[in-house]
Every structure is written in C-alpha cells, then in structure tokens.
Amino acid sequence: MKLQFKLLLLSLIFVMCSNILLAESSLYTNAISVLPSSIAQIHFKKFKQLDVEKLIGKATLVEKNKHYYEMDGFKYSLEITYNRDVVSELSYTFVRNKPVLINLKFKIDTSKLVPYPNAGPAAGRYFLLSDSGVEMIIDPLSKTIYSIRLK
C-alpha cells in the first residue's frame, strides 16, 4: 500500500510536469509551424553559423553577433543572433504570405494579447502574445501574424 501511494504520487508529479512542459512548448511549436520552410529548418540553439549559411546563404548585414537578411525587398526581414557561434535568437517579420489567423490549425488566445509597442496615447497597431521565449506579434487589422521572435 505504501509503495502504491508512492507510485501514485510520483505519477501525479510526472503528469503535472509533462503537461506544464507541453503547454509551454505549444506556442513554440505553433510559431515554428507558420515560419517559411527554410527558416523553420534552422535548428534553434543547435545550428552554427555555417549550418545557417548552408541553408539560407550569407547575411546582408552583420553587426557584432547579429546577422540581418533582406528578404522580399524588406530590410530586414530576418535577424539571427549568435552566441558562441550557435543560433541563440531568431526574429522573422512576414513580408508576403502573412499567416491568416482564422486559417491556422491553432487558435490564438486573444485574451492574452497586449499592445505592442507601448508607445503613447494612441498605441496599438500591433499586439504581442508571448510565452516561454516565444514572441508572436499579431496585426489585428489584417488578422494575421506580423512577426515571430524565438529566444
């Protein structure tokens, strides 16, 4: 009986922890799923600069550890930050084919959106959804995703 109780307790802790991890990773998984395929293939926190360049070529602009890519004529659609040669942050702004919220396989919890940036008395062209190192900026007028940051 004592052993069964311990097993039950351990199982409960396992179940709770795994669900917390699942919940935390859901926005990350969703964010990856909407990125263009070439960028989604960049293994975040694993890929080195050489791996990235093999995939998407050399950056248009390099400033210290930040590499910027001009895409679709937009400066700069992609920012990759390296820490000791490994991708530590990635920020992508959609220029064309912005993901339309209502067509996505997942649902944005709009009650968690906050104005972005918090700039002034009439702020709020864009709204931010953030969770565990993922920042998703939403454009509520076009009802699309404007940009994604992974860190």
Added chain:
Amino acid sequence: MKLFFIFILLIYSLSSFAHEDLPVQGCVDIVQIFKAPYLIKLEEHLEWFGASNDNIAKAPCKALKSPSSNEVKNYIDYRAKISPAKWYMPFQTINGVKFKNESSNLIEAFKKLTTSKDLFGIYPADKDQVNFQEKYNINPECEKVRCAIEKIWGEELGNKILYTLLRHNFNTSEFAFANSDRLKVEELDDVLMGLDDLPKALIPLGTKEGQKLSHFSRGYTLKSNGPGVMANAVVMLFDGWSDAPRIQRQYALFHELSHNISYHFGELHSSPQWLELSGWIKKGDNWSKNEKACFASKYGFTNPAEDWAESVSAFRYNGAGFKKNCPAKFEYIKKYAFKGIDYTSSESCHVIVD
C-alpha cells in the same frame, strides 16, 4: 492495481484537457484604471500630434455636426430598399428574434450587431452570445429590424449604430465584441464626425464583415496600456478617449482610421516607398529612421505605422502646414490614399472620386 491505473489515466486526461486553448472571453488581460490627469498632459504635449485643436477645428471640409436623425433614418430606408425583392426574407430568426418580410440587408446588419465575437473580432464567442428575445422581449411587438434595434438601444442611438454599420462598415455594438461597453450618443456623434472627415471615395472604410469600432469596458483598460491611452487601431476606444475634449476625440479617431486606410490599400505604411521616405529600417524588433527625415509629429517617430497615421492625420487636419514641412510624404498620401484629393483649401470638399 487496476483501479490505480484507471485513476492515473483519469487524472492525466483531465490535466491534458486543462491545457487546451480554450477561449477565455470574459477574462482578458485588463486592469482597472484610476481617473488620471491625462487630459492636462495632452494639452501640454500637443506637438505630440500632427495637428493642433485650432488646426482641426478650422480644417477645410471638416464635419461640423453628425448626421441628423432624419438623414440617418432615410439612409437606413434607402439601404433596406436596395435589397433585391427576392432578398426580402419571409421569416428569419436571428439570435432569438423573429423577423417577418424584412430586407436581407437589414437582417444581415442585425446579425452583425448582435452576434458575439472575441475582443478583436477574430473568433466567434458562442458562450457570450445573448438571446435578444429573452433579454429585450422584442417579439411579437417588433418584427422589423429597426423596431428591434430601437428596443435594444433606444431610438436615436439604435438608428445611429445601424447607420454606422450600413454606411461605414464599422460595428459599434457592445454586444458584438467581448469586453465592450455601450457608446453614448454624443460619443457616437464624434465617431460619425471623424468618419465624415474621410473623403467620399474612402467610404465605406470598414471591412465587409463589419469592422470593430467599440468602446472598451468603462473603468478598465488593457493591462499594459497605462491610463493615458485613448484608443487603438483595432478600433477600441478607452476612457481616455471618452474624457477628452470632443475635437481631440475626433482627431484620435481619425488617427486610428488612418491605420485602417493603410490596411484598406494593402498596408501602405509598409510599402518600400513609404519606408524610404523616412529611411525606416527594421532590425529585429527595433525600427531605426533617418534622423534628418521629416515627420508630422513626435508620435510619428515610433514606427512606420504611427508615422503613417500621424502623417495622414496631419494631411487631413493641417494640410497646408504638412505640405510645406513634408512635401514628399504629402504627395505620397495624396496620390496613394486620397486619390488626388487634398485639404489645403475647401476646393476638394465636394469632389467625389471613384
């Protein structure tokens, strides 16, 4: 032992369910605000905006009053009549209310005004849906949309809410979006005056589904807003907007409409030409600009979207000043957003361009 595993499975399934993305309409990230002295701040920092109170009041072709009750009712009747005969519905029930021999245009409008969506108007919010027959006892006395609208909002406000949707495609109903409150007649008048400051070619500006333009829950604002925020581009109007002088309410509303003008023409504020005019470059989440570029106001420094909205507001309410200070931006807006019309004089007041 079997019971033990069944128990574990039950706990697991329950806890998994708890993490699904359920809509939480009534639980938005809001905070109650204090009545802060932001009105004084607005006066002190008027150069924060692209036009002064005096500019706005004296702007050519400025709407000086909202449409009269007769104008509003005549327009609704006109829209009802232009429904093709076959689109007159013999019987239709919308959100609990039965209508008989009613115009499909008005039925559609009633549906938009009374069907609940989330705060941003993106997803349906079925659990917040009101049964209007139960709440307002509309049938059998009323079988027409205007009668039902008047029972819900009263004669003047109800007709103006219906007019705003039919004429401008903006939905001002507090029932249509979560965390919204009813507009007052005087507030809706300012909304209509702001909308009437648009050139005729840009009416209707709202989207076909009836774009949100509602008052956020009174006494509350979005958590990260701070008490000074008047409105946003969604369009949400906050207490800061309600408490401001009427001329500033109309300006703030037009600023938000300017974001919608950009969207209407395929995101003009993100076009390479617009970005080039101020040297806007985005690095990660940060925008940088050419420090020598011309801006309509300090608020325009924020990012290209606010630069656009402030420039369009200055174009509308301080046309001559904006043309003199920022001729390239003036010409861009005139060409791409206002179809060749400008407001440096009253010559364009009655010009209608398709």
